[in-house]
Amino acid sequence: MVKVWVCENYAEVSRRAADVVAAQLSRKSDSVLGFATGSTPEGMYAELARDCREGRISFSHACTFNLDEYYPISPEAPCSYRRYMEENLFSLIDIDPANTHLPDGLAEDPAAEGKHYDAMIEAAGGIDLQVLGVGQNGHIGFNEPDDVLILGTHCTKLTHSTIAANSRFFASEDEVPKQAMTMGLGPIFGAEQIILLATGAEKAEPISHLLAGELRTDFPVTLLNLHNNVLLIADRAAMGE
Ligand code: F6R
Numbered sequence: 001m002v003k004v005w006v007c008e009n010y011a012e013v014s015r016r017a018a019d020v021v022a023a024q025l026s027r028k029s030d031s032v033l034g035f036a037t038g039s040t041p042e043g044m045y046a047e048l049a050r051d052c053r054e055g056r057i058s059f060s061h062a063c064t065f066n067l068d069e070y071y072p073i074s075p076e077a078p079c080s081y082r083r084y085m086e087e088n089l090f091s092l093i094d095i096d097p098a099n100t101h102l103p104d105g106l107a108e109d110p111a112a113e114g115k116h117y118d119a120m121i122e123a124a125g126g127i128d129l130q131v132l133g134v135g136q137n138g139h140i141g142f143n144e145p146d147d148v149l150i151l152g153t154h155c156t157k158l159t160h161s162t163i164a165a166n167s168r169f170f171a172s173e174d175e176v177p178k179q180a181m182t183m184g185l186g187p188i189f190g191a192e193q194i195i196l197l198a199t200g201a202e203k204a205e206p207i208s209h210l211l212a213g214e215l216r217t218d219f220p221v222t223l224l225n226l227h228n229n230v231l232l233i234a235d236r237a238a239m240g241e
Contacts, residue, residue, distance in 0.1 A: 002196075002210060003230065011043065013234065014044045016233050017041070017044040017047075020129070024128060025059070031129060033064045033127070034066075034127040036066070036133045037067075041088075044197065053092070059093045059095035060095065064085075066085060067140075067142075070105055070181075071179040072105055079170055081102055081105075085102065101117070114154045118184075126190045129193045132188070132194060133196075134203055134221045135161070138216075139162060139220055139221070140220050140224070142156050143220045149223075150184045150185070152186055154182065154184055155180070155182075185220070195230075196233070199238050208240055210232070
């Protein structure tokens with residue numbers, strides 16, 4: 001069953017999420033961490049950067065795999081998820097850049113890139129702690145609502161809802177890439193522990209389906225009900241209060 005921590009505000013969600021990551025690093029300094037992008041984890045990354053700067057944690061033995069990257073996109077593009085991770089975390093902590101991984105947004109053969117990404121995660125021993133956000137439409141990573149969901153890392157079309165939601169990071173909706181490379185449900189569910197962060201009333205609908213114990217491919221987040229170590233860290237708005 002999904003465990004839930006309800007927080008008073010975004011700052012508390014961010015701090016408590018950072019505490020889970022910090023505890024994981026103290027337990028196992030060479031942890032394999034699965035990271036998400038988007039607005040929700042920005043505060044958590046700021047807390048982790050501060051913890052690292054002030055010497056409370058170190059990422060020097062850790063390795064990271066991000067959930068997704070737009071496709072096609074260059075890693076240097078202002079809105080790439082590689083750039084987001086560099087700006088929000090990697091350049092602010094003591095991680096070895098060679099140990100940070102995102103799917104290649106310029107892969108010539110996306111199917112081969114998906115296989116390669118999954119093989120790298122497997123070679124690292126799988127993910128110890130996966131951080132997830134949730135889309136307003138219930139997506140996790142870019143596993144969008146659909147009849148059929150996919151196990152491995154793959155290239156996928158973004159739904160109109162996701163393109164519209166993410167257009168706030170771009171000059172206009174037209175500039176949002178229409179596809180992305182995303183971890184499939186296999187590597188996400190292979191994670192030993194998952195923390196799902198949800199803030200704001202726009203997330204109340206997918207969270208309500210999750211907490212009702214539903215299993216729905218039209219709300220992929222609900223499939224987390226099948227994992228035995230999921231912690232939801234949510235503010236009151238996302239809890240529908
Ligand atoms: C991003 C990702 C997405 C986001 C989701 C929520 O790497 O995997 O599933 O977590 O779109 O985004 P925000 O936090 O911007 O609402």
